[in-house]
Amino acid sequence: MNEALDKARAFEEQYGPFIPAEQRPAFHLTPTIGWMNDPNGFSRYQGEYHLFYQYYPYSTEWGPMHWGHAKTRDFLRWERLPAALAPDQPYDRNGCFSGSAVELPNGKHLIVYTGVCKHLAEDGRTVETQTQCLALGDGVNYQKYSKNPVLTQADLPEGGSPVDFRDPKIWQEPDGSFRLVVGNRPADNSGAVLLYESPDGMDWHLVGQVDASHGQYGMMWECPDFFLLDGKQVLLVSPQEMSPVGLEFHAGNGTVCIIGSYDKAENRFVREHIQAVDYGIDFYAPQTLEAEDGRRIMIGWMQNWNTVAGKPRDCRWFGQMALPRELSIENGRLIQKPVRELEQYRRNPVSYQDVVLNNQEINLHNVSGRMIDMTLNIRPMGEAVYDCFRVSLARDGEFVTTIRYKPDTSILKIDRTRSGSNADIVHTRSLLVRPQGGVLQLRLILDRYSVEAFVNDGEQAASVAIFTRQEAAAISFEASGSLILDVTKYDIVMD
Ligand code: FRU
16 A cells, blocks of 8 residues: 555665664764655644655665654654655655645644656656645654645646645644645746645645745745744745855855745735845755744755765765754844754863964864864954964864854855865855954854854854764864954763
8 A cells, every 4th residue: 555655664674773873963863764855844743843854765866755754852862753755646656845744733743745746748758747735644654635636736826837836834823724835936937935825734725925036036946934033024945046146145056034024914025134044055945843932943954956966975874954943033134043952962061261372273172073062252362353263173184174264354164175075066155254343153063974153143054064084073273363262162962
């Protein structure tokens, strides 16, 4: 009956244990085996947080999409569950693409996902259609809905593409009804977000368009999310084929946060501010949930389509989730901080205050490691502006990942050129930061195969995947000119 799913479950059960725990990140989720991309179905269900993901267990390349599955109570310690969906129906036989989930009043977990189906057109070309489909489950096993698909080409506005119609994000309204946003390619061939409504989560109809790219912020808008945050309405989208804009948006697949106001009765979203979500190299397709205590928590795929060729040769898993982040809005901008639960796993504190660096490079006793949470405060010495500050991470004689800051331009540059990948992909990214009174704060979180930088208490975030061998664990600090540095470092231990 569920042949494809049974096969995937048997495969992951048999081969998942072949990957030793120390060859994975300790607190970032990786696929049970094989390939992972977008986070899916990030939701609260019966007192726990569930996270599904785009999954192809049989290789470390993207393939016909399944949904992998895990759950957590604290966003850091993940319990693996068997794969939840496999492509096994006429409407999703070429893939169960991204989607989301919500707990229904009757205690069921409702998944809404994109079914992909390819067929041969009369002119000999292969045509793909994408439709929105449902599955109902109990937190482990999910049954696809007999009336799938529930949203098809017939539910699109005029000119909407049935080929690029994907990634529904569902939520429940205070009045008990349900809404979802979904990405679509409108008649102008760029990107748009459509809004649908349902009394019960099962029967859906179009409300209208929420916002659109008009070719300005990339083309097809993938993986939308739409939520209230600190009195503002936030629209997250992951556009394809973006044009670069200064140091704010890089070319290719990006992440865009649009903050505005929303008139629900009129379905009118008015933009007030637009910014990148993550300024690093590896971050895409983020999705949020509302935690039990009201926090808006976001998780993203800590990879990017433009860099997936950079994988190590003999890996058995590829793709990892970023550290979940708490979102807020301050001064009209998006603030992102690592989930506070991380602090429970901090061990072995080491702290240095007022370290003077004067045209030199230093190591600090006990400041090293590959599973760490480290905060740096960097400030000029007196009036003189220093030329450059550099922190080198995951370092040995051969490998190093660096973060460099130049106060004269306010540019922070992350460089993972020598971080274990020999692929000719993007290895550096620069971002414009805004130090407060000349003080730059950097919180750096390392978890074996990644570096996530949070600048100035969450004003900006930048993530990169690294592939450096674990023995490369040294950390050093370097200044051209004179500056003063504070360092606080903890090991993260998942005991
Ligand atoms: C985004 C995406 C989605 C799609 C999924 C397929 O990374 O392209 O639009 O649903 O990945 O795996």
